[in-house]
Amino acid sequence: MMRCAWMVAWAVVGLLAAPGAGAAEPMRALIVDGQNNHGNWPTTTKMMKSALEETGLFTVDVITHAPQGPDPSFRPDFARYAVVVSNFGHGAADWPEETRKAFEAYVAGGGGFVAVHAADNSFPSWPAYNEMIGLGGWGSRDERSGPYVYLDDEGRTVRDDSPGPGGNHGAQWAFPVIVRDSGHPITAGMPPVWLHVKDELYDKLRGPARNMQILATSRSDVTHRHEPMLIVVDHGKGRVFHTPMGHADESQECVGFITVFQRGTEWAATGKVTQKLPDDFPSAERTSSRPFGGR
């Protein structure tokens, strides 16, 4: 009898401790930043922090790496967080080895990770990082990094191993996003096509692309192929949400971007999405923006 009560008590503790279970306590999210070829990164960090806080699901800390070169003091305690969001970008210095190892153990052990826009440019020679993001670009990425993955006009996934650089984009424009899996918690309830606010449309991303699912694509005006826009990756026991969208402030003011970021972060943290689609979500014909006032 005693043993039984003990087990029930443990089960209750386990439920309360599970991220998102009770919903009474917000989850802890961490945004890491500090080196990004996009000069607006301090603003986009504020925008992402605000987007997460406004869900009521998260409290958000920001840890900023030194602006140039390696930073031996960059040692976030990843284990304290349900999810980590990267606002690093192209050319970011490698994190200290101990920090890389801690981050690998964190995600493989069940932590959530979210990579936004140029975060998929970072760390081209860090194998575990490339496994987490599934696909990346620039930083000498090429066929050795893995296949160029896209969808053809029939919606079939193509893994193109032919030689060539990874990562490219054309001029910025407002482009349609085509949902490829409406059954996933991140995309559930979205219109099959919605118009994203002006952004860079990354193409020719390459990577290991293992345990990866493409939830949405956009047709590039450079490659005329359907390039992945919403990506999820299972990495060990962890979940990764990756979107190459989000170049400029205005791109991140898109209600479509805000929604996929909020939902993708909750999914990476818990494997579920409790957020309803907002009433001002874009349609196939019309973009929708929420101007950010917190600069």
Ligand SMILES: [Zn+2]
């Ligand atoms: Zn960009």
